[in-house]
Amino acid sequence: MSPSPFDHLASAHRRIADAHKQALNAHKARARGEGPTGSSPEIREKLIDAVDRLLAERQVSAITSRDIAREAGLSDGVLYNYFATKNDLVVAALVRRFDAQLTEFERGLPESGEGEVEENLVAYARAWRGLATTTMPTVVGLMSEPDLMHLFLEEIHDEGRGMQRAFDRIAGYLTAEQGLGRLGDFDVEAAVTTFVGSMAALALQGTMTGRAEVESGERVRAIIRTLLRGMGA
Amino acid sequence: MSPSPFDHLASAHRRIADAHKQALNAHKARARGEGPTGSSPEIREKLIDAVDRLLAERQVSAITSRDIAREAGLSDGVLYNYFATKNDLVVAALVRRFDAQLTEFERGLPESGEGEVEENLVAYARAWRGLATTTMPTVVGLMSEPDLMHLFLEEIHDEGRGMQRAFDRIAGYLTAEQGLGRLGDFDVEAAVTTFVGSMAALALQGTMTGRAEVESGERVRAIIRTLLRGMGA
């Protein structure tokens, strides 16, 4: 039997789940391939740029759809011509931001075997501290927004673009130097944890207390030395 | 210094509306020479207890004034007889909670000179990882609430009750062991940063990935060993 035109009355008894209509709309729409129709790359970009700017000065949770429209110089509704959800737009901006920051992190990292190990580690540490400094506020803000976090992780995890990419890079360097005999025989995973943890702690202290770059820079070296030499007697 | 991306965490970027309201309230109250008038310590305690319980199971941002009233078995309005603001109550609970967790952290920490240094450090590390594990969700949640964060830091910084108390304790232990010759001649401040950063990173990884206690326990030891022996060749 072909779909009866009465179907929508007969299904008046739809199960309670129908109450979720609103929340499901985005998914339904996507399922029907009826996503947002906007197709002007400029506008799309304007929107992402706007969120990007807001992200630089506000918590994710403090960015309203109206804020975005104002910042982009557009009207309240445009957003929904380009993204199924405010969150989808925010995630797009988040991903772009994060990619840019990871790329910035990787720029100019020293290669194993070259230069002095301590200097190389300081370079790595400074880069990582920088990444942590820029990244942390956003990440922290994200943690209070499960929905957003979920979407973001989904987007970022796929292609090895996540934080893991930075971790792997560090682990790679350490392993390579071990292979060259320029570093000892330690547990690389544990070392990466100490390395990133220390720098993150430093970044957090620096930004919470407003310590100047310089002093923080000194401390990076002190930490690297401690990690290299160990605390043992 | 250019505007730090952490600004919105550190500098209480209130939403305009809230700022307005709050300012208005404060103003009104001041004009009338009034503050909260409640005077029953039991009720005050009931309110703080309620928030404490809610804090154990929810993000700060997910606790509504009504939730508090329900949990305390009191009516919606009492809160304002004892605190100027919902946030003031929450901060009171936060401070009490934090103090209790710090005290729990300090319980049973080994003394310098006793037992084996590695074992002692592992004990410290486990205690700190525990503190980080319990504390972090709340702290992270707090970071998304500039107003709250601001009030909390104001309250906690004053009397050396903050995280610094835990840091000092670790620093004290390390210095003492150095004095006894059971640890080498490293930069204690750097070592503390390393120590707390590593454990925080471990706590974060553990909770994000849901790793079992056991495995995480193993990793504590691996990290302590790395810290003791260093990564040098």
Add this chain to the structure above:
Amino acid sequence: MSPSPFDHLASAHRRIADAHKQALNAHKARARGEGPTGSSPEIREKLIDAVDRLLAERQVSAITSRDIAREAGLSDGVLYNYFATKNDLVVAALVRRFDAQLTEFERGLPESGEGEVEENLVAYARAWRGLATTTMPTVVGLMSEPDLMHLFLEEIHDEGRGMQRAFDRIAGYLTAEQGLGRLGDFDVEAAVTTFVGSMAALALQGTMTGRAEVESGERVRAIIRTLLRGMGA
């Protein structure tokens, strides 16, 4: 292990269903027994009365939450102190309305064995036409609102309060008169369908065309006669 305070971070990876938060709120709240807290019967009544009045002049779908507040002389938010959802309030009004209308229908219906059968059937028919007239616009409007329809049917079906109550009453009368030999040996179910259908059609014609009561009254009798005597040669 007791519920970790980190749970809400660890569950950052919640499944996509979490996106439905908003829609689910009502259900969650109900599940926690944390329903709306309003408890002034007067206000509750005011709200239901307001919806009742609006229902008498508008389609369900044309009643906004603001309309309700205005009509009740209350502010926009009250509704949610008494009902989890606008729909819940509307259903409450709908149920009350429907019950009242059914009761009105049953009032003064003749008993089997008394008076003349034709007169009795006319009385039944008039009562039913009245019920259909009052009820139909609302029922029809409801059909376009699956959510509301679902809630309404759930509420109404439970206790035999639905339309079936009216049908049963008619069927009961017909069967009783058959038993007394005052009606022939027809298929009661078919007769009920005929009976209610005819009257509903009459009600619809009357209201769509604005025919006067009187004329419509004449037609009731004509229909009852036709039903009694049949169209056969």
Add this chain to the structure above:
Amino acid sequence: MSPSPFDHLASAHRRIADAHKQALNAHKARARGEGPTGSSPEIREKLIDAVDRLLAERQVSAITSRDIAREAGLSDGVLYNYFATKNDLVVAALVRRFDAQLTEFERGLPESGEGEVEENLVAYARAWRGLATTTMPTVVGLMSEPDLMHLFLEEIHDEGRGMQRAFDRIAGYLTAEQGLGRLGDFDVEAAVTTFVGSMAALALQGTMTGRAEVESGERVRAIIRTLLRGMGA
């Protein structure tokens, strides 16, 4: 006559905003001496076809202007080159649909004097039940859209193309058979009302409860027999 509860169905109780907008539009257009300017019959047809297809699977109220554009494979704006309003387009589709369904109803109806009367009536009844079944969802959906309903009725009533056309056909058959003495001397208008009401009730029951064709078919015959023989003793 007191205000009928059906008023909001019959009398186009537009929402204020809509009325405003529409009035404004009409006014503007009139002032400029402009109407829809489109002149390609193919596009006009494409639009109507699209709505027709959507009407077969959705409530009127669930059809957005964008849906129509997508379904027609045209852009969002074209609609307004051919119709003053989305509603005007929908009405055009509605009218065409309704005409087609009436024509389908009339196809293959038995002639008076031929075959057996009961069989003929069953055939009429089945055809009418079919018409009701296909038509009702749309009609019901329409009733929640006063504006649309109003436009539709205006369009349909003019030229005797409305439901009346079907009623007349049935009345014609009954009168003819009466003339031939194959049916008794009943009030034809009343009989038509019973006839269409019974079948509509059957259609409604069938679609609400999802009863199978077969069973419903049986009931058609039971009803026709009841109508023929009457309920009298």
Add this chain to the structure above:
DNA sequence: AATGAATGAGTCTTCATTCAT
């Protein structure tokens, strides 16, 4: 002093319609 009903600004999202290209 406690109560809890009432308030209303603010949030995200939808969609008919306009208009520059």
Add this chain to the structure above:
DNA sequence: TATGAATGAAGACTCATTCAT
């Protein structure tokens, strides 16, 4: 003449806070 991006009003719902009782 077709396009489709942009508009913005409107809708349901939340929640900190006030204030009459």
